[in-house]
Amino acid sequence: MLNQNFVHQHAELLTQADAILTAVGQGNDDALGKLPSMRLAFSRLVNSHCSVEIKLVNNQADTMEKDAEKSLLLRRFHDELLAWRADLMDCNARWPQRRVAEDRSGFVAAFRSLTDRLKARVSWEERTFYPAIFGQARRR
16 A cells, blocks of 8 residues: 555656646746745655655565565665656756746756656656565556
8 A cells, every 4th residue: 555655656746847847838937936846845755755665665675585686676776766866956956046047948958857767767666666576566
């Protein structure tokens, strides 16, 4: 059941990321004015989701019999998650509100890259990682 919560949170993460891209794409003052709170909410959801997910994965890893394939999946899980989160922090640092307003297309390109990687990550977790580690098939 807890994995279903992750699937729901994945959908919410993707929805929020798309909303950020839409707001910047609109480019009007009202949409851009909401952007800081949208980006903060997204970052908070990423942090809360990842901290719980990492804890659950680590607890599962401690109790399961590991083989070479599962060990590789666990390493990939942690390495790619760490890299993506670091890139999100870098994007947030490099793209303050003023710079976004001045170069909307530049921000969209940078953030779309993160969003595309997030979509691929979510798909991998739900289709490959969760079934292998938790033994339950996930469908999206």
